[in-house]
Each structure stands twice: as structure tokens, then as C-alpha cells.
Amino acid sequence: MKEIKPIASANPFNVVRSIPTFQIPPNKIIVRDDVENDPIFTSRYVAFLSGKTNVHYTRMSISRIRRGFWRSAKSEFELIEETIRNNDVDSIKDLITSGIRLSLHIYENPNKNDDFSYVCADDTPIHVAYEELGISVVPVVLMGKPRDLEESAITIRSIPRGDKDYISLIEGATPVRLNGFHNFLKSEEISLSDALSKLEIEVEKTKNDLRVFHKPARDANHYHHSLHSVLVRAKEHVESIRLLVDNGKLMVATSLLRPLHELALTFYIDWLMPMHMYQYLQLASVMSSDKWDVECEKRRKRNVSEGVLKADANRIKIAHLKAFRFCSVVAEKARIFPLGEEYHKSIYSFLSDMVHHDFSMTARYIDTLDHGDNMVFNENVEHTIRHVAHATISCILSRIRSDIGSAAGA
Structure with a gap:
């Protein structure tokens, strides 16, 4: 690892917070055959990308989010969860410990008999990485109504730009007010x-x-x-x-x-x-x-x-x-x-x-x-x-x- 030199500058654009991105032709993308498609996630994500609906960026306790998704089978639900590859998780953990925070795309759990409030069908290796690192509150993209939130949410909607790709921008916010805060002092008696x-x-x-x-x-x-x-x-x-x-x-x-x-x-x-x-x-x-x-x-x-x-x-x-x-x-x-x-x-x-x-x-x-x-x-x-x-x-x-x-x- 090369030596990290001080920035020594007040220029805010020297603060690097973006993720390195690369353009890959669609025919070069390989999708695993053993990963099943969640029709609920797909329909909601496509609706967001096409500007038909919005999503809500917020933070959520990972303990409320189930990996995988429920597939309705007559009067019952079947849990579908992809096989997690350790190499994928290790790579994501390296990203997280370097400062990158990837969002989990979630929606409300359709199985009301399940203990989890939300399901995460598409980002399960990221979920595992956060869990193994002990990160308890994670960034999420909520696809659905912003209710029962732990933190305030920022609403994002995709807007068409003619022949160009849609652009996703802020539409509004849902404030969440908490009734208290963690007590670090423990006692009011100290000076x-x-x-x-x-x-x-x-x-x-x-x-x-x-x-x-x-x-x-x-x-x-x-x-x-x-x-x-x-x-x-x-x-x-x-x-x-x-x-x-x-x-x-x-x-x-x-x-x-x-x-x-x-x-x-x-x-x-x-x-x-x-x-x-x-x-x-x-x-x-x-x-x-x-x-x-x-x-x-x-x-x-x-x-x-x-x-x-x-x-x-x-x-x-x-x-x-x-x-x-x-x-x-x-x-x-x-x-x-x-x-x-x-x-x-x-x-x-x-x-x-x-x-x-x-x-x-x-x-x-x-x-x-x-x-x-x-x-x-x-x-x-x-x-x-x-x-x-x-x-x-x-x-x-x-x-x-x-x-x-x-x-x-x-």
C-alpha cells in the first residue's frame, strides 16, 4: 500500500466520496444461473428506473431485514435465498472498511407471519458483509411507502432526459422525530x-x-x-x-x-x-x-x-x-x-x-x-x-x- 500523504487543502472537491465506475457492454455481463428472480423487486425497481414511482433513501437496523424473498405458493410462502459466495462477501467487506457504504434495496415483507419487517432480495452478499462486520444500522433504498421508519428518509425519483438515461434526483423528504437519545452521561448528578x-x-x-x-x-x-x-x-x-x-x-x-x-x-x-x-x-x-x-x-x-x-x-x-x-x-x-x-x-x-x-x-x-x-x-x-x-x-x-x-x- 502506497503512503497516504496529507491533502493539506480547504478545497472540498479534494474530498473523494464517489465510487469508481466503469462502463460494461450488456453482452459482457454474466448473470448466475442459480440466482432466482424476485418479481416484486424487479417490478418495483423497473418502475423506479422509468420514473413511475419513487424510492426512499434512509437508514435501517439490519436486524429488521431478511435476506432473500418470499414466493407465494398457494396459501403458503416459500423462502428463496441465493447461495452466498465467500469471495463476494470478502470483496464487499473490503469496500465497506475502506469507506464505501452500499445500500440495500428493500421492500415490506409480504409474509406477515415472519419476524422480519423487510426483505432484501437483490443485495444479499452486501447484507452478509454488513452483518459480519457488525454494522447494525445500514443504508437502505426503501421501495414502497415510507412508514415505520427509524430515521428520516430522502425521496428520490427518476426523471427522463430525452434520449439520455433517466436521472435520479431528490423529490422530497419524510422527517422522523425521535423521542429521546442515547444517554452517555448516565447520571444528572455530576457537575x-x-x-x-x-x-x-x-x-x-x-x-x-x-x-x-x-x-x-x-x-x-x-x-x-x-x-x-x-x-x-x-x-x-x-x-x-x-x-x-x-x-x-x-x-x-x-x-x-x-x-x-x-x-x-x-x-x-x-x-x-x-x-x-x-x-x-x-x-x-x-x-x-x-x-x-x-x-x-x-x-x-x-x-x-x-x-x-x-x-x-x-x-x-x-x-x-x-x-x-x-x-x-x-x-x-x-x-x-x-x-x-x-x-x-x-x-x-x-x-x-x-x-x-x-x-x-x-x-x-x-x-x-x-x-x-x-x-x-x-x-x-x-x-x-x-x-x-x-x-x-x-x-x-x-x-x-x-x-x-x-x-x-x-
Whole structure:
């Protein structure tokens, strides 16, 4: 393995997240004779590719997904599962540990007597690879209605482009709000400083687990590097907050919760679709929405000139703009964040007041002239720091740990 040199750049397009692809003539593709076709999967996948229906990208516990599919035989079901070849699984495991996250295509289990909620007919070697690596929550493409979800889902639809292949783009989203988060602190009795120190330790543990899980490959993929960058930034924020708290600067410490919260919002939308959303995250980091609108209009006109129907060209433009908004507008990211849009609104307005020092902040500092600089009104500030830091770090760590195998532990 050749030595990996530092990138040493702030150019977002140096972050490699795409999968190497190759064009293969159809007559060169060999299909195994012993793999049976699932008519339900085939019909739904063809319907998606032809733009007749949409699919939903999300994350799902692998324990809810059965390998294979059920074939109806009179009043009973027969389980059909392909024979898994170890070489295929080993190759996929190498891809996963290098940073590539392949999606399982799933649909609702038609056999209501089965314990599994969904079936995976087409990606069974990938399912086995995830299972053997201990990855508990995997990327999935749900072919069917987005119900009983664990995480928010991004809806994708294929749009025709004249003589060219259909293009699959974002159509919308289904937010999922969770009622709580994993409790890393265990006790509310410890001091705020000790609570923040505990969160730092948990972040560092996850960083170490990620390093153990990651295996560099010949073709670079920076998904694991992206996760690690989130963890480094998260620890920097929490450590800085703790140092300010220890120095009695609670109001300044609180202002650092806002960038920590926004870090989690961006992480989540990337984690949901790790092989897709990165493209718009890269664009959003170097381009304004106005410039992107201009670029999309140029593409729309070019599509029309190349034979794409005007209605389809407009749909493509709208989809590109929608995806860009998901990655560039804080409120759009918050809409699908697991703690909910209302949680975001409640803390964001308070944190914005902190940053911009409006008159509510002036009121908190009003006694400092007459009674000394320490006379700042800090009521509920400690609670806010503890709760927001804990919730935000928990949302990040629990998802990264579920994504890097059994080495991450609980």
C-alpha cells in the first residue's frame, strides 16, 4: 500500500466520496444461473428506473431485514435465498472498511407471519458483509411507502432526459422525530464540567474505534475521513465549552453550542445518504444559492436544447435546487434532524440571541456596571449547555458507532 500523504487543502472537491465506475457492454455481463428472480423487486425497481414511482433513501437496523424473498405458493410462502459466495462477501467487506457504504434495496415483507419487517432480495452478499462486520444500522433504498421508519428518509425519483438515461434526483423528504437519545452521561448528578469531560471521552473512544475499523484501499474514499473530521470538530467544541465553563464564562460557552448543533445537522444529512448527498454538500461549501440557481438555469436551457421536454427540464432544475437547499439552509437540515424541527427552533433562537447579543443578552449583563463583571444572570444556562451538548453529541456518536462495526461497542 502506497503512503497516504496529507491533502493539506480547504478545497472540498479534494474530498473523494464517489465510487469508481466503469462502463460494461450488456453482452459482457454474466448473470448466475442459480440466482432466482424476485418479481416484486424487479417490478418495483423497473418502475423506479422509468420514473413511475419513487424510492426512499434512509437508514435501517439490519436486524429488521431478511435476506432473500418470499414466493407465494398457494396459501403458503416459500423462502428463496441465493447461495452466498465467500469471495463476494470478502470483496464487499473490503469496500465497506475502506469507506464505501452500499445500500440495500428493500421492500415490506409480504409474509406477515415472519419476524422480519423487510426483505432484501437483490443485495444479499452486501447484507452478509454488513452483518459480519457488525454494522447494525445500514443504508437502505426503501421501495414502497415510507412508514415505520427509524430515521428520516430522502425521496428520490427518476426523471427522463430525452434520449439520455433517466436521472435520479431528490423529490422530497419524510422527517422522523425521535423521542429521546442515547444517554452517555448516565447520571444528572455530576457537575457540568464533569459531564462535558465525559462527552469528550466518548468522542475520543469513537475516534479510536473508527481508526481500528478503517482499512485504506487502492482507490481512496473519504467517508470515514469525513466521519473522523466530525468527531474532531465535535471534541474541539465540547472541550472549548468545558474550558470556558471552568473559567466561569457560561454565556460565551453557550454561544459555542450553535456551531456544534450545526455540525450535527450537516453530519446527519450526509450520514443518511453517504454515497449521494456529498455532491451537494461540496457545492454548498463553495457556491451561493443565487449562483447555483443561475447554474441550474443554464443546465435547464441546455437540456431543452438537447431534446429534453421542457416540463422534465424544469423538474430537473427544481430537484437540483431542492437538494442544494437541503445542504445549505440550516432550517432545511433541521426539518429532518432526529430531534425534530421544534427542538431546533427552541434552541436556535436562544443561541442566536447569544451570538448576536440582542437586548435579552443586554438584560442578562445589565447589573455588571453597578455590581461587577461577575453579576451576569445565568439562570438555566448550565442546564441548556448540559442538555444541548449531550443531545447533540449523542446523536452523532450513536450513529457513527452503529456504522463502524462491532469494534465500536455500545
